[in-house]
Amino acid sequence: MRLDKFLAHTGFGTRKGVKGLIKGKQVMIGDTIAKDGKQQVKPDVDTVYVRGEAVKYQEFIYLMMHKPQGVVSATIDNVSQTVIELLQPEEQLVGPFPVGRLDKDTEGLLLITNDGTLAHNLLSPKKHVDKCYQATISGIVTKEQQDRFKMGIILKDGFNCQPAELEIIEVDDAQQQSEIKITIHEGKFHQVKRMFEAVEQKVIYLKRLSMGPLKLDEQLALGEYRPLTEAELELLTEYK
Structure with missing residues (x-):
């Protein structure tokens, strides 16, 4: 990996920005002062120092x-x-x-x-990664709707959703609202909202609790x- 890319990936600025560090002789590869951003470093082998401090490289965050x-x-x-x-x-x-x-x-x-x-x-x-949401629904969610979600809701555009697990947490008859949890196994655009629209109800609050594990x-x-x-x-x- 090029030295300037290495430094950029570890938070020392853009490739252009790290040129000043190198030009100022503030970067070392091992015990050798770096001279050019094009120099190659092996993150798993070489130790790079900036202003005397060892730099820890992490490819992914x-x-x-x-x-x-x-x-x-x-x-x-x-x-x-x-x-x-x-x-x-x-x-x-x-x-x-x-x-x-x-x-x-x-x-x-x-x-x-x-x-x-x-x-x-x-x-x-193909992975069918579960996504669990907590939602507030305008209207009373019923056992019948639970069964419909379990069978697979057909959206208004004709898309047939995979079966979903719908849990009714609380129903407020006075406010005409329901608190639910729903687990889906796909991730279509606005899917949870569109699933409830398909049963003539509206999501007024939505929060994702989990994704896969x-x-x-x-x-x-x-x-x-x-x-x-x-x-x-x-x-x-x-x-x-």
Whole structure:
């Protein structure tokens, strides 16, 4: 790997920006002062120092975010703030992206990484990765609707959804609202909202609780994030 790419990936700025570090003789490869950003380094063999401090190289990052409402699950957006903009500048430099999308008005678990293979496998329709949501529904959700979801809802555009598990948590007759949990095994655009539209009801609040083996850390406040733990990374091994 080129030295300038290595430094950019470890949070020392763009390739252009790290030229100043190298020119100022502040970068060493082992015990040798680096002279050019084009020099090759082997992250698993060479030790790179910046201003005398050893640099730890990490090819991939894996972050769990508690996505808030009003933020877009995208890398770039010309109108709204994106989840990537919530990250630290050095984390943004390694090319992270959200794994799948949560609607702008949806909260909850969002995995952010730069591991394309993991993202592809988690989102692949062939993998049938479970996604569990908590939702508030305008209207009274019934046992009959539970059965319809279990059979597979047909959306208004004719798409036949895979069977979903619908759990009724609480029904408020006075407010004419229902609290539910729903687990789906695919990830079509606005799927949960469209499934309830198909039974003439509306989702008024939606939060993703889990994706595959990952569960939202409820200690994360809205907008906060943290690296995945070793145990969580181990759970994702089959998708890498």
